[in-house]
Amino acid sequence: MDSIKRKYLMLFNSVLLAIGATGGPLLLRLYFVRGGKRIWLSSALGSVGWPILILPLSLSYIFKRGGGGENGRVKFFTITLPLIIFSAFIGLLLGLNDYLYSHGVSLLPVSTSTLIMSTHLAFTAGFAFVLVKQKFTPYSTNAVVLLTVGAVLLGLHSNGDKPINQSNRDYYFGFFLTVGASVISGLLFPIVTAVVASLFCVVGMITNNDFKAIPRESKEYELGEVKYYLVLEAIAIMWQIYFVGTAGVIFCSTSLLAGIITAVILPVTEILSVVFYHESFKSEKGIALFLSFWGLISYLYGDYRENMKLKKAQKQSLALERDENLPPLTNLQ
Template sequence: MYLQNPQKEQRRLQQSLLIKTHQQMTTNLSWWVAVSVNILLLLVGQVAATLLNRYYYDQGGNSKWLETLTFSVAFPILYIPLLFFNTSVKNASMQQDCYRPPFLSLVLVYVGIGLITAADSLMYSYGLLYLSVSTYSLLCATQLAFNAVFSYFINSEKFTHLTLNSVVLLTFSAAVIGIRHESDSSTVDPRKAPLGFFLTLAASATYSLILSLMELSFDKVIKSRNFSSVLNMQIYTALVSTIAAFAGLFASGEWRSLKGEMESFEKGKLGYLMTVIWSSVAWQVTNVGLVGLIFEVSSLFSNVISTLGIPIVPVFAVILFGDKMDGMKVISLLLALWGFFSYFYQHYIDYKSQKKGRDVEGKDETSGA
């Protein structure tokens, strides 16, 4: 039969190939749109949250546990994308195996990562209190270097010369900032700058550890990385982190000073409430973007994009808080950007290599047909 109509069979194969190509182009466009939106959410949320947290301290706020609480307390917002994408979640779950992770294992994962997240948020709060925004932001760039190390040992990621270059550059970037002990903001105590330096580095390392542990949990415990499972990871770990922050707020006795802190806030009670509320919302907007990038790409890529906010925050810090961008900070910023682009370019090479492999497989299937 095929020999009787070779031209007709050829046209059928060409039409089939055109349909597959069109479907692939549509899928790729949708993917790029989703990734772009998530990148925007992550960058805007992260920059806004960092500036609002610093603004809280500059206007008279002093509660480290309250600041820690803002990192996670608005987690119910994450139910919005979960409900919005409810249909796609159901479709994805139908395509996945019906594997249900043990309840006790899930609880241990959520509680463990949630408690580590609370400790990480507290260190970030202290770091932002003892450092200027620009210095704090540049030190946060080291999370990429820590991410590379943790991914190598925990997630079996490969080290390349570009990855190693990124680690070295980001380490030097932090070292350049570390040798500066003077303060560049009137609200920052220069005597506590070394402690802020250490805590911010520790927080960056812990943040990278959290991402690697999430990646390991998805692979070994949850055994799924659909939108629902990724969002649940963020929601329940944030719930545990919020409970821990509330416990710390009351155990430390800081809750007693909140009323007086609100009344003495330079922008008034309304300004105090708006600062706390919007910083909480901004962190969850950041988490929505973070979750989206973990779902669409990987936790490593989400960390790379998070670091992209580094050159943005200091610019706003100079405008809004009067931070100084001296020569040492410029050098640190350039080293951080160089390290970031090295890491990003490695991901680009990996993406092109994977895409080439998929294209070759597609051609083989078509020729085989």
């Protein structure tokens, strides 16, 4: 893939990531604030929407087949047994992450839960360094520090957002559940399978009798029965958009950049939660917004400088090879 196509693909996936990271938490909170109470159901929505990806995957297969592929053939299945086992392990982690996050969102405001999830950037950076030997520059390190400080700054005053009539026990229980989801999310980014994750949550739904409770809950939903199912569908679609965007950014760049983009979207989600759910927006959130964008600019500038150095080194290498291939000069008699 040439650099121009990669840049457009990177931009496209970044937009998908931003839409999913913003819309997912807001819609999930809408489910809970309007009468939804099923934790396992909301957890399953994080991965159960995977069938919608069959269409783009099928189109990709058709285009590759039309292009001929290697020796005029394109394999229908390219996955190997070790990859299946590894994907199943990732799926279990994703299912656990979905449950912890959904349970946390059911107990916390959007602004608080998204704030806690933004700390996954620090975990992503750590796991990326250990697992994939991620190279850190002063600019990327600065970006991680700025974004993490912004999240911590918000966290110092997040208790003021505690929902009315909610006990401190439930609030802090939701807090630690969301922290657990943040840790798992930080691990998933560097090692980036939805079927196993869906089964994990569906088993929980069966155990908790969620399938029997869905019709009753839909009739009691504040927005109406039809909108109840529309909200569930929208949540499932939004999370698939998020996961596709995340995988795309990791493919085009690094897991660290995917974490940085997700952290930068945090203040946007904060602002939208103020608009739609009338949550408080204090000065600390404004400062966190500034730090987030500063961190993103720092990372992008550092990436730009690294690319310029790489291009310069490549030009020097080509020039050296060209000089070595020139015929030796002979003295004219």
